[in-house]
Amino acid sequence: MSCTCVVGLQWGDEAKGKIVDLLGNDHDLVVRYNGGANAGHTIVWGDRTFKLSLLPTGILKPHLRSVIGNGLVVYPPRLLEEIKNLREAGITVGTNLAVSDHCHVIFPYHMEEERVIEQEGGGAIGTTGRGIGPCYQDKVGRTGGIRMGELLHPERLRERLRTIVPRKNRIIAALANGANNPKQFNPDELCDEYLKYAEALKPHVTDTAKLLHESIKAGKKIVFEAAQGSLLDIDHGTYPYVTSSNSLPGGIWNGSGVPTRNVTKIIGVVKAYTTRVGKGPFPTELDDGPTGIGERIRKIGREYGTVTGRPRRVGWFDAVAVRYTSALAGVDEVTVMLLDVLSGLKELKICTGYTMDGKPIDGFPSDAYLLERCTPVYETLPGWEMDLTKARKKSDLPKEAMRYVERISELIGLRVMLTSVGPDREQSIIL
Numbered sequence: 001m002s003c004t005c006v007v008g009l010q011w012g013d014e015a016k017g018k019i020v021d022l023l024g025n026d027h028d029l030v031v032r033y034n035g036g037a038n039a040g041h042t043i044v045w046g047d048r049t050f051k052l053s054l055l056p057t058g059i060l061k062p063h064l065r066s067v068i069g070n071g072l073v074v075y076p077p078r079l080l081e082e083i084k085n086l087r088e089a090g091i092t093v094g095t096n097l098a099v100s101d102h103c104h105v106i107f108p109y110h111m112e113e114e115r116v117i118e119q120e121g122g123g124a125i126g127t128t129g130r131g132i133g134p135c136y137q138d139k140v141g142r143t144g145g146i147r148m149g150e151l152l153h154p155e156r157l158r159e160r161l162r163t164i165v166p167r168k169n170r171i172i173a174a175l176a177n178g179a180n181n182p183k184q185f186n187p188d189e190l191c192d193e194y195l196k197y198a199e200a201l202k203p204h205v206t207d208t209a210k211l212l213h214e215s216i217k218a219g220k221k222i223v224f225e226a227a228q229g230s231l232l233d234i235d236h237g238t239y240p241y242v243t244s245s246n247s248l249p250g251g252i253w254n255g256s257g258v259p260t261r262n263v264t265k266i267i268g269v270v271k272a273y274t275t276r277v278g279k280g281p282f283p284t285e286l287d288d289g290p291t292g293i294g295e296r297i298r299k300i301g302r303e304y305g306t307v308t309g310r311p312r313r314v315g316w317f318d319a320v321a322v323r324y325t326s327a328l329a330g331v332d333e334v335t336v337m338l339l340d341v342l343s344g345l346k347e348l349k350i351c352t353g354y355t356m357d358g359k360p361i362d363g364f365p366s367d368a369y370l371l372e373r374c375t376p377v378y379e380t381l382p383g384w385e386m387d388l389t390k391a392r393k394k395s396d397l398p399k400e401a402m403r404y405v406e407r408i409s410e411l412i413g414l415r416v417m418l419t420s421v422g423p424d425r426e427q428s429i430i431l
Contacts, residue, residue: 030058071255209257241280
């Protein structure tokens with residue numbers, strides 16, 4: 001039995017999907033265990049590009065069973081849209097997809113609630129507006145959550161919505177406080193709409209915890225796919241500028257039903273630099289204008305959100321943050337992605353420490369208030385001119401690029417197993 005977890009060690013968008021795709025050939029199942037349609041994976045196969053937000057990366061390979069675990073929140077129209085797009089592209093989506101009957105369901109009122117909150121002003125944290133947070137709130141609150149399995153029971157669903165929706169309408173109106181033109185919802189109309197979705201998704205909805213337990217007993221190999229990055233983990237990230245779920249490997253147990261002790265390898269994924277989306281502290285951010293290095297990296301690296309298209313904030317690699325997250329994640333080895341994006345820069349910087357209020361500090365303060373007071377301490381390394389996108393083996397890399405990767409390895413205390421020099425599978429160099 002072999003279970004592997006692929007986890008991002010920064011603020012997300014580290015190119016985890018490419019690593020999961022590469023591992024897919026040697027595994028039997030790919031399991032997504034957290035998040036919702038606020039996450040995105042981009043997979044490039046030659047001249048074909050696939051953008052996924054809810055479906056696990058494994059769905060692109062017919063021999064793999066792809067599992068959406070109970071830790072996710074699912075917006076049915078989005079899931080059905082992804083399935084439709086893949087089928088039209090010639091990708092099989094049938095019995096190879098399993099969706100947990102315990103996934104909580106996102107309704108339009110979740111999105112409206114989030115919209116009103118984000119437009120309030122001081123309380124905005126820069127969410128994707130996909131209704132993820134309000135849905136997780138209803139899940140934890142226990143009275144307003146509806147799970148995928150309930151969509152398969154029409155009378156039960158109608159009864160629940162007739163109780164929940166009037167309360168949601170009042171909450172949304174109160175939050176809007178006479179402004180923002182809040183939408184109001186009809187429970188019976190929502191029920192009729194979602195019963196249609198339920199009929200389309202019914203072949204996929206099942207007890208995925210049971211499926212995974214049986215797979216482990218049968219000796220199947222599983223890849224667990226984290227959404228978002230470790231610095232967005234609800235418990236250990238830069239709170240409150242975080243996601244609403246556990247993006248660290250600890251989320252596997254409660255997000256899939258598989259005890260974490262079954263995971264035999266954890267692979268951490270980082271970019272050769274750092275990005276984040278939305279608000280929140282970002283010590284190494286390159287906020288140096290339209291002609292600066294930050295904008296150069298953004299354009300070359302195509303740093304725009306897979307799901308939202310929002311420009312990502314860009315900064316130098318932060319070894320302090322990655323040491324923190326790799327310890328929390330129990331990482332065995334690391335992959336360094338998008339190394340090619342840094343080509344052409346005369347010199348590169350790596351953050352090796354922080355000062356707070358002018359004094360050196362030990363470790364990474366995950367509280368946003370404290371992190372905002374931190375100033376990075378940099379080490380400068382020489383850059384390289386060579387275009388790395390045609391490199392295919394370690395010896396093809398210039399010594400400056402190898403030294404940069406080796407320095408990252410030294411600073412975080414982990415072996416770098418692979419570096420990526422482009423989006424295609426073949427642009428992956430085993431080190």
